[in-house]
Amino acid sequence: MTVVPFNEQTPSVQNTRSGHRALRLCALSCLLGTTLILGACGDSTTATDAANNTADSTTQVEVSVEERLRQQLATAKAGDIINIPAGTHSIARSLVMNANGVTIRGAGSGRGENDTVLSFKNQLVGAEGLLLAGSDLTVENLAIEDAKGDGLKITDGSNIIIRSVRAEWTNGPDTKNGAYGIYPVQTENLLVEDNVAIGASDAGIYVGQSKNIVVRNNIARDNVAGIEIENSTNADVYDNLTENNTGGILVFNMPDIPLKGTRTRVYNNDVRTNNLANFAAPGTPVAGVPAGTGVIVNSNDEVEIFDNRISGNATANVIISSYFSANYSGRLKVAPEFDPYPESIYVYGNTFAPGGNKPGFPELDALRVAVFGADGSFPDVLWDGALNPEILTDGVLTANQRICINNGDAQMLNADSLNGGAGANMNMDSHRCDLPKLPPIDLGALAGG
Amino acid sequence: MIKTISSLLCIVLLSGVAACVQNSAPELQVQRFSADNYPTLLSEWQVLQKNPEGQLQRASDTLIYDLNTPLFADYTLKLRTISLPAGTKANYSEHGSLDFPVGTVISKTFYYDTRDVPLSQAASARPALFTPDATTSAAPDSIRLLETRVLIRDTSGWQALPYVWDDDQRDAKLSITGALKTIGENIYVVPSKDECASCHAVGREKVLHPIGPKARHLHRTNQAQTTPSSLQALVARGWLTLPVAIDTIRPNAVWANHTGRAELSAEDDATIEHHARSYLDANCGHCHNPQGSADTSQLFLDYTSESSYGSRNWGLCKPPIAAGKGTGGNLFSIMPGMPDQSILTYRMRSTDPGAMMPEAGRTRVHTEGVALVEEWISRQSGTCDAQGSIAFGS
Numbered sequence: 001m002t003v004v005p006f007n008e009q010t011p012s013v014q015n016t017r018s019g020h021r022a023l024r025l026c027a028l029s030c031l032l033g034t035t036l037i038l039g040a041c042g043d044s045t046t047a048t049d050a051a052n053n054t055a056d057s058t059t060q061v062e063v064s065v066e067e068r069l070r071q072q073l074a075t076a077k078a079g080d081i082i083n084i085p086a087g088t089h090s091i092a093r094s095l096v097m098n099a100n101g102v103t104i105r106g107a108g109s110g111r112g113e114n115d116t117v118l119s120f121k122n123q124l125v126g127a128e129g130l131l132l133a134g135s136d137l138t139v140e141n142l143a144i145e146d147a148k149g150d151g152l153k154i155t156d157g158s159n160i161i162i163r164s165v166r167a168e169w170t171n172g173p174d175t176k177n178g179a180y181g182i183y184p185v186q187t188e189n190l191l192v193e194d195n196v197a198i199g200a201s202d203a204g205i206y207v208g209q210s211k212n213i214v215v216r217n218n219i220a221r222d223n224v225a226g227i228e229i230e231n232s233t234n235a236d237v238y239d240n241l242t243e244n245n246t247g248g249i250l251v252f253n254m255p256d257i258p259l260k261g262t263r264t265r266v267y268n269n270d271v272r273t274n275n276l277a278n279f280a281a282p283g284t285p286v287a288g289v290p291a292g293t294g295v296i297v298n299s300n301d302e303v304e305i306f307d308n309r310i311s312g313n314a315t316a317n318v319i320i321s322s323y324f325s326a327n328y329s330g331r332l333k334v335a336p337e338f339d340p341y342p343e344s345i346y347v348y349g350n351t352f353a354p355g356g357n358k359p360g361f362p363e364l365d366a367l368r369v370a371v372f373g374a375d376g377s378f379p380d381v382l383w384d385g386a387l388n389p390e391i392l393t394d395g396v397l398t399a400n401q402r403i404c405i406n407n408g409d410a411q412m413l414n415a416d417s418l419n420g421g422a423g424a425n426m427n428m429d430s431h432r433c434d435l436p437k438l439p440p441i442d443l444g445a446l447a448g449g
Numbered sequence: 450m451i452k453t454i455s456s457l458l459c460i461v462l463l464s465g466v467a468a469c470v471q472n473s474a475p476e477l478q479v480q481r482f483s484a485d486n487y488p489t490l491l492s493e494w495q496v497l498q499k500n501p502e503g504q505l506q507r508a509s510d511t512l513i514y515d516l517n518t519p520l521f522a523d524y525t526l527k528l529r530t531i532s533l534p535a536g537t538k539a540n541y542s543e544h545g546s547l548d549f550p551v552g553t554v555i556s557k558t559f560y561y562d563t564r565d566v567p568l569s570q571a572a573s574a575r576p577a578l579f580t581p582d583a584t585t586s587a588a589p590d591s592i593r594l595l596e597t598r599v600l601i602r603d604t605s606g607w608q609a610l611p612y613v614w615d616d617d618q619r620d621a622k623l624s625i626t627g628a629l630k631t632i633g634e635n636i637y638v639v640p641s642k643d644e645c646a647s648c649h650a651v652g653r654e655k656v657l658h659p660i661g662p663k664a665r666h667l668h669r670t671n672q673a674q675t676t677p678s679s680l681q682a683l684v685a686r687g688w689l690t691l692p693v694a695i696d697t698i699r700p701n702a703v704w705a706n707h708t709g710r711a712e713l714s715a716e717d718d719a720t721i722e723h724h725a726r727s728y729l730d731a732n733c734g735h736c737h738n739p740q741g742s743a744d745t746s747q748l749f750l751d752y753t754s755e756s757s758y759g760s761r762n763w764g765l766c767k768p769p770i771a772a773g774k775g776t777g778g779n780l781f782s783i784m785p786g787m788p789d790q791s792i793l794t795y796r797m798r799s800t801d802p803g804a805m806m807p808e809a810g811r812t813r814v815h816t817e818g819v820a821l822v823e824e825w826i827s828r829q830s831g832t833c834d835a836q837g838s839i840a841f842g843s
Contacts, residue, residue, distance in 0.1 A: 067626065098650065156655065281775075
């Protein structure tokens with residue numbers, strides 16, 4: 001018998017009745033395009049007979065990587081490891097899997113012949129490259145190129161690892177590129193590490209509506225947003241490199257979403273020269289991010305930004321803003337339960353190198369010229385100055401709600417945006433402060449520790 | 450005498466459909482299989498198969514049903530059957546799918562007539578595959594069966610199995626990975642088993658449910674009394690007992706085959722709204738609801754509980770969350786009065802896989818569906834402007 005079972009790791013259709021087994025072998029062969037005598041399909045032969053028939057009628061089962069992978073995904077069960085061989089594999093339809101406890105593993109995420117590249121350049125249907133739903137999933141060591149929509153989307157699961165995945169649009173920045181490179185959403189206990197994201201028309205790495213998150217040692221460049229943590233709680237973002245995006249690292253909170261984002265630590269990242277012209281589709285939240293943004297916090301609470309190396313971001317190395325400044329569409333129609341103001345923001349210990357010299361929006365540039373002169377620059381931190389009047393005591397936030405900039409001689413401009421910049425100032429008195437530090441995220445064994 | 454009547458029937462049938470059918474083949478009965486035993490060939494279910502005469506035959510214990518406004522599927526035609534085990538009944542549900550007992554087998558067959566290629570709305574004028582109560586089809590040879598999706602309620606829940614019809618049209622084979630077919634110059638997509646779940650799964654546990662057989666899709670009030678609605682047919686068959694008076698059920702609109710905006714303009718606002726909401730319900734609401742896979746967007750288009758949603762949740766002046774290029778440069782899902790500036794209709798008009806909606810199930814634009822939703826939006830008043838906003842950005 002020369003036929004290799006279609007899928008040894010995960011027999012696609014198991015059956016205890018030999019007659020049906022025969023039918024299945026036959027049908028699978030039909031699916032695979034091998035030549036078969038139709039009569040054999042209908043005979044109640046034994047499994048051995050059918051296998052022999054199959055063997056007689058074919059010398060080699062040629063299975064495209066796409067079809068084989070599709071079969072493996074469709075039949076995946078907990079404990080399966082789906083290995084995708086090296087090579088560039090053209091995929092015509094989204095790859096979809098709903099299963100728990102599965103590892104999808106390529107041979108490498110680079111661009112060499114020993115790497116595994118899933119190319120969606122010729123994708124005909126599907127809004128994602130790889131779409132997974134489930135818990136205890138690992139995707140690693142593979143590249144997803146030129147997906148028509150999102151590259152890798154994982155939803156509705158716990159204990160998710162995305163490791164050494166490259167999600168890239170190979171034509172470079174383009175509004176027509178897919179929105180998100182790596183897109184876990186509505187997940188819990190999430191590790192995103194050692195990935196590369198390039199060319200996304202929204203965010204290279206986008207963690208949405210999730211809890212307990214570690215995003216580390218990734219590279220994001222040439223995206224609108226390099227790394228975005230949105231409506232998520234308890235996130236650690238560290239040891240990443242974000243460069244040449246429109247904005248390097250975003251910590252956002254959007255209205256209309258049940259999970260309110262809070263408690264994110266952004267530390268020990270390199271965030272440099274994120275000055276790429278914004279190429280997001282108008283109407284998307286990131287379309288309101290000015291080119292030249294290093295780290296931006298919007299409407300999010302309890303965010304620590306520390307020990308990063310942030311340089312050359314031409315609007316500002318750090319921006320702290322309210323929903324009112326986010327330039328979203330419809331931003332005034334906010335549900336009452338949504339808190340549009342950033343509170344408990346703590347910036348300390350970062351190494352800043354000059355930025356703020358060429359803000360990405362004309363209004364901001366006018367403000368720069370008005371306050372600092374034609375050749376002047378914004379300081380390292382830019383704040384829109386919006387405070388929630390309902391929680392102020394004697395005009396100031398309580399100690400633990402403050403925006404604290406305790407970062408050597410780094411300055412912050414209060415742009416006083418609510419008053420059209422009339423009261424813009426560099427008064428740091430109420431901002432030279434410290435906040436209680438957030439605890440690290442402990443993912444336990446998931447993160448190897 | 451009986452023969453004479455049969456002949457007469459044949460003549461009558463002939464005048465209406467393309468062929469006269471003799472019921473010579475033995476009756477089929479739906480076969481039921483356990484989850485570890487699903488057959489490779491559709492014919493093994495006996496739900497629907499080609500009989501030895503080459504005619505399409507359905508099991509006598511199936512009921513054909515129709516939906517008021519159906520899901521658009523690239524202008525293909527559909528045959529839907531349902532079968533409950535003898536002696537069982539479904540439980541009624543006001544909003545969700547009827548709750549069918551273990552052993553229920555639902556099938557949905559997608560097909561077209563080669564004379565209608567390229568397919569358009571006009572194809573829907575073809576007579577149904579089966580005349581009422583017939584178990585063999587009078588369908589002409591130009592009918593091409595594409596796929597039959599079988600939904601089975603077993604002890605662990607619903608299972609979805611896609612069967613792809615062979616080119617020779619003799620039988621359909623299970624293809625859990627789906628397939629790409631062509632209709633003329635167009636692609637037709639058979640979804641994989643897991644792609645089925647993308648629409649049929651509900652909640653974090655991804656529990657599969659049927660989408661179509663909901664009371665509001667099955668019941669009709671304004672049709673001739675001589676033809677019972679699909680809901681009434683289920684009752685008549687003994688497969689459902691209604692715990693409510695049937696006239697308290699608010700049915701979705703019956704898809705009206707409007708050919709365009711000009712024809713739509715003659716309808717009153719309430720009719721347009723009812724038809725548009727029914728259309729969005731059938732085409733979007735299975736994902737866009739608070740338990741559906743599109744809950745990440747917080748755009749809810751099911752047509753049952755709008756009173757509990759703010760208008761923003763069904764799209765009015767709603768900014769996108771993660772639409773990416775799917776915005777088409779527009780700011781809101783629905784910009785009242787301005788269908789050309791609404792994300793909803795932009796995505797319905799798109800065929801870019803990364804921007805279009807629905808994400809699955811079509812590769813072409815449903816011109817008539819777009820026209821309906823555009824007409825609805827064009828009649829909405831109000832504005833979404835963000836006056837008084839702060840110019841921190843541009």
